[in-house]
Amino acid sequence: MQLDVVTLFPEWFDWFRGQRHVANAMAHGHELRTLNPREHTPLSGGQVDDTPFGGGAGMVLRVDVMDAAMRGFYGVDPVDLRHQRRVLALTPGGRMLDEGFVEELAEEPAITLLCGRYEGFDERIVQHFASDPVSVGRYVLSGGELAAMVVMDAVLRKLPGSLGHANSAVEESFSEALGGDPEYPHYTRPAEYRGWKVPDVLLSGHHEEIRQWRRARSRERGAAGTSGSSLP
Ligand code: ADE
Secondary structure (H helix, E strand, O other): OEEEEEOOOOOHHHHHHHOHHHHHHHHOOOEEEEEOHHHOOOOHHHOOEEOOOOOOOOOEEOHHHHHHHHHHHHOOOHHHHHHHOEEEEEEEEEEEOOHHHHHHHHOOOEEEEEEOEOOEEOHHHHHHHOOEEEEOOOOOOOEOHHHHHHHHHHHHOOOOOOOOOOOOOOOOOOOHHHOOOOOOOOOOOOOEEOOEEOOHHHHOOOHHHHHHHHHHHHHHHHHHOOOOOOOO
């Protein structure tokens, strides 16, 4: 998969690239590129944003700047680009990211992620250049960069070569294998710590009983709408 991020802060993604599962995915032929609109802006002084029409706080990323950056990078009108590859605009009001959406994105050969800053994008960027506005939650981040990393992290772990263990992503939270429920709890050594015991069934070696126990815990968590971390 080719992942392109349009961002005013490309250096943020150096850290992301260095993470083990991301580096593994790159070693398997997946690609992560960044494009900085500031380097393509037709405006003087590297200007990329402007004050909002109608007044209000903050700065808004300009549509003409985004147009020039994407056109320069891809060599096509960004209005057409979104018919050639998924172009996600990260914005708090977008389609909420969930496991189904992640699986859909993981099927794509190429995705572009547009990051807004400050007060976000000129709305015409979302309307005319994006195939999908995407939100990672009903809260406001100071830019789309962390949201883009959330999307890419969730997508990359679905791709072959990213996770060490081939099955790690198959039976995980919200997967089809778990009927869309959150994952069951995991335990490791020691079997008892400060009096907190690992459930006996997990130490029993009975694979079918373990499978049933895990399925039941997963269903419980799904029904409760929690990952089971409620305080006593
Ligand atoms: N940009 C700012 N906040 C965001 C959010 N919650 N999701 C996606 N992009 C964002």
